[in-house]
Amino acid sequence: MSLPAEVPVTLLWVRNAMRVADNPALAQAAARGAVVPVFLHPESSIGPSAADGARGGASRVWLHQALLDFDAALRGLGSGLVVRRTDDPVGELGRIAAACGATAIYYDCRVEPDARVVESRVEQELGRRIEVRGWHANLLLTPGQILNGQGEPFRVFTPFWKAACRQLGVFRLAETPTRLRSPTGASGRPLPGLDIDALGLMPAHAWPGTLLSAWDMTAAGAERRWRGFASDTPGALGNYGEGRDIPGTDGTSKLSPYLHFGQVSPRQLWNDVLRAQGQTHAEVLPEGPRRFLAELGWREFAQQLLFHFPHTLTEPLNSKFSAFPWDSDPRLLRCWQRGQTGYPIVDAGMRQLWATGWMHNRVRMIVGSFLVKHLLLPWQDGERWFWDTLVDADAASNTLGWQWVAGCGADAAPYFRVFNPILQGLKFDPDGDYVRTWVPELASVPRAFIHAPWEYGLFRGVAYPEPIVDHATARARALAAFARIKAGD
DNA sequence: TGAAATGTTGGGGCG
DNA sequence: ACGCCCCAACATTTC
Numbered sequence A: 001m002s003l004p005a006e007v008p009v010t011l012l013w014v015r016n017a018m019r020v021a022d023n024p025a026l027a028q029a030a031a032r033g034a035v036v037p038v039f040l041h042p043e044s045s046i047g048p049s050a051a052d053g054a055r056g057g058a059s060r061v062w063l064h065q066a067l068l069d070f071d072a073a074l075r076g077l078g079s080g081l082v083v084r085r086t087d088d089p090v091g092e093l094g095r096i097a098a099a100c101g102a103t104a105i106y107y108d109c110r111v112e113p114d115a116r117v118v119e120s121r122v123e124q125e126l127g128r129r130i131e132v133r134g135w136h137a138n139l140l141l142t143p144g145q146i147l148n149g150q151g152e153p154f155r156v157f158t159p160f161w162k163a164a165c166r167q168l169g170v171f172r173l174a175e176t177p178t179r180l181r182s183p184t185g186a187s188g189r190p191l192p193g194l195d196i197d198a199l200g201l202m203p204a205h206a207w208p209g210t211l212l213s214a215w216d217m218t219a220a221g222a223e224r225r226w227r228g229f230a231s232d233t234p235g236a237l238g239n240y241g242e243g244r245d246i247p248g249t250d251g252t253s254k255l256s257p258y259l260h261f262g263q264v265s266p267r268q269l270w271n272d273v274l275r276a277q278g279q280t281h282a283e284v285l286p287e288g289p290r291r292f293l294a295e296l297g298w299r300e301f302a303q304q305l306l307f308h309f310p311h312t313l314t315e316p317l318n319s320k321f322s323a324f325p326w327d328s329d330p331r332l333l334r335c336w337q338r339g340q341t342g343y344p345i346v347d348a349g350m351r352q353l354w355a356t357g358w359m360h361n362r363v364r365m366i367v368g369s370f371l372v373k374h375l376l377l378p379w380q381d382g383e384r385w386f387w388d389t390l391v392d393a394d395a396a397s398n399t400l401g402w403q404w405v406a407g408c409g410a411d412a413a414p415y416f417r418v419f420n421p422i423l424q425g426l427k428f429d430p431d432g433d434y435v436r437t438w439v440p441e442l443a444s445v446p447r448a449f450i451h452a453p454w455e456y457g458l459f460r461g462v463a464y465p466e467p468i469v470d471h472a473t474a475r476a477r478a479l480a481a482f483a484r485i486k487a488g489d
Numbered sequence B: 001t002g003a004a005a006t007g008t009t010g011g012g013g014c015g
Numbered sequence C: 001a002c003g004c005c006c007c008a009a010c011a012t013t014t015c
Helices: A024-032 A057-077 A089-100 A113-126 A157-167 A207-214 A219-231 A256-260 A266-277 A287-308 A319-323 A330-338 A344-356 A361-374 A379-389 A395-406 A421-428 A433-438 A471-483
Strands: A009-013 A034-041 A082-085 A102-108 A131-135
Touching: A009 A024, A009 A089, A024 A034, A024 A102, A024 A131, A034 A089, A057 A207, A057 A219, A057 A379, A082 A089, A089 A102, A089 A113, A102 A113, A113 A131, A157 A287, A207 A344, A219 A256, A219 A266, A266 A287, A287 A395, A330 A344, A330 A361, A344 A361, A344 A379, A344 A421, A344 A433, A361 A379, A361 A395, A361 A421, A361 A471, A379 A395
Parallel strands: A009 A034, A009 A102, A034 A082, A102 A131
Antiparallel strands: none
């Protein structure tokens, strides 16, 4: 009488791909045999965005919900998450692999510098004994896949994206497993782990409640959101070319946090868009869908830039900016953070961010320009605030965005481009709907004055601050400061 | 994925 | 009727 043959066990190291569909590491692990999904959280996870597994406050709230949701999905398939807390992920993975008899570790890759260090240590230290494989599950492109004629990474978006689109057709997605086997036999004992609640991701005060009521942080929420965005007719996707710039309307997909946590696959979105248009390549799509896919392209661009230039997480890509004479005024920074600058479109954005963990992209550019050009505060100050308050906080995208607006990054805004918060308001929020939603004390200010309420007369009972800087003065000061280090000097 | 300053043009008011 | 001026409206250049 022979013992039943034990199936090979794969440790699924879950990092940022929290979905069942189109998850290559999960699909390959399921096809190989039994699967033990593991999530490791650092002991101290509120740190710089470089640290592996570090998160800002809003991200931690989302992570908590995403973990609960993904764990439930995995348990439904037959093998739930093993959650551990550790500052030694390499050793911990080795111990878990030994305990469950795993002969392979499959995971989803990340591009943050510290995360890559951990991944390569896993390869080096555990890869000799067991199979270690990673997939860039949350990207359309593998970093390094798109290089220019000289074999260098692109530093300008348009040629990067043209080259990428030439390579990208319809994706073959990973299989969705219908069932996960748990280890059996001697190695089948359940592994000890923590409750997700024990990770302490939810802060005790009231703020996370406002985030929770603004979002459905589950994979099903992502799917609902995507269906609403993509399939309504005429619909936000079809009108994305113009609609995406109007912050007072629901014209964007709002999928960024789901994409960051891998609750939805960018390849799935890509395929859905192509299929709905009956096309196989992005170049031939109509304006709206094409622009939407180009926004996925900016994600890719950010990820490959951080991959190739890891120091840009904290340092400007253009080293001339290392010597930039940034100001440092905690009072001004605080006015900006709290939405008390006296410029309605800026304050609306900053308050939307605080209340919902998200800010419309057009407004991100406006508030970013305001911080670095009107206030002359370092882009890293803005980067840090966004890191802590955005539910979609992503080290690569955040770095790209802030260096872009400061003019020191790849394909950056030229130094002389200074957004005028009044004109931007008039142009993209002409009726003031967005401002009135997030700055309720301006609700009674007439349309004509909504973006310059000081001209209306704040004495008429409007409790709203005077502008903390004068636009014309601040613009001239920024031009003078930036002109000194502009490219070529 | 600007804005402001400067330059040019053409229509209309008016002597 | 004509020329002059004013100034939108648009184009170009500059920051």
